[in-house]
Amino acid sequence: MLTCDSNVYGHDPVGVGIRGLPVGFSILAGACIVLWLLSVFRGQNKALMIGSSVLMTAGCGALSIARVNNLSQLWGILVVAGLGIGGIVVPASIITSKSMDSL
Numbered sequence: 139m140l141t142c143d144s145n146v147y148g149h150d151p152v153g154v155g156i157r158g159l160p161v162g163f164s165i166l167a168g169a170c171i172v173l174w175l176l177s178v179f180r181g182q183n184k185a186l187m188i189g190s191s192v193l194m195t196a197g198c199g200a201l202s203i204a205r206v207n208n209l210s211q212l213w214g215i216l217v218v219a220g221l222g223i224g225g226i227v228v229p230a231s232i233i234t235s236k237s238m239d240s241l
Contacts, residue, residue: 164217168193168224176229183233187226194222 148154172186179186197219204212 160213160216161220164220165224165227168221169228170224171221172225172229173232176233183229187230187233190222190225190229192222193218194226197222 168190172190175186176183197215197217200215201212201219203215
């Protein structure tokens, strides 16, 4: 039987939860920023979605450099990826629901 008892973050649930906060906050910030930009730049939905897709792809792709010994260097990359993810998920669903209302 193969078991793995090692954990990168340890077994402290509070520490693991605190390390998860930047992900959630960056996704929330990305959604809020793009939703605000949707109201500022009316009719530029496609450009905002492309920009968010570029941020998400660049950030998630750059996370491939993650190793156990360089986790502290990944916070900026993680925030860029989260901003892109938030900029895609929430605004895209709102744009879709608004366009479905017009049908």
